[in-house]
Amino acid sequence: MDEDNSALFPFGWGLSYTRFSYAQPTITGAAVAVKQVLATRDAPVATVGVDVKNTGSVAGTEVVQLYIRNTAASVEQPGRELKGFARVTLAPGETNTWSSLWASTS
Numbered sequence: 441m442d443e444d445n446s447a448l449f450p451f452g453w454g455l456s457y458t459r460f461s462y463a464q465p466t467i468t469g470a471a472v473a474v475k476q477v478l479a480t481r482d483a484p485v486a487t488v489g490v491d492v493k494n495t496g497s498v499a500g501t502e503v504v505q506l507y508i509r510n511t512a513a514s515v516e517q518p519g520r521e522l523k524g525f526a527r528v529t530l531a532p533g534e535t536n537t538w539s540s541l542w543a544s545t546s
Contacts, residue, residue: 458496458532465490489539494530501529504538 469486494500506524510517524540 456496456500456502458494458498458500460500460502460530461493461495463491463493487539487541488524489537491535491537492528492530493535494532497532499529499531501527503527506540 466489467486488506490504492502492504494502504526505522507520508523509520526538526540528536528538530536
């Protein structure tokens with residue numbers, strides 16, 4: 441028998457009693473020369489940061505996720521690849537700056 445076997449909710453979906461807003465992300469070192477990546481290998485090549493604010497009236501927890509996409513690869517790459525995440529708990533009205541160092545081999 442054929443049944444619908446699709447996911448009920450997309451990846452990262454969660455139910456909450458509050459809402460969160462994200463500011464524009466900041467990126468330092470986003471364009472890095474291939475020579476620099478090869479020379480530093482496991483050293484961080486970029487820092488990504490974003491302010492997350494609890495805009496609701498109750499405390500809540502949000503999972504902040506960092507995705508990347510390689511647009512210059514010679515072979516096909518995934519449309520988006522999860523490179524970092526963090527669980528952030530915020531009181532009503534509280535803002536937290538989350539940042540992640542990204543290395544070329546991570």
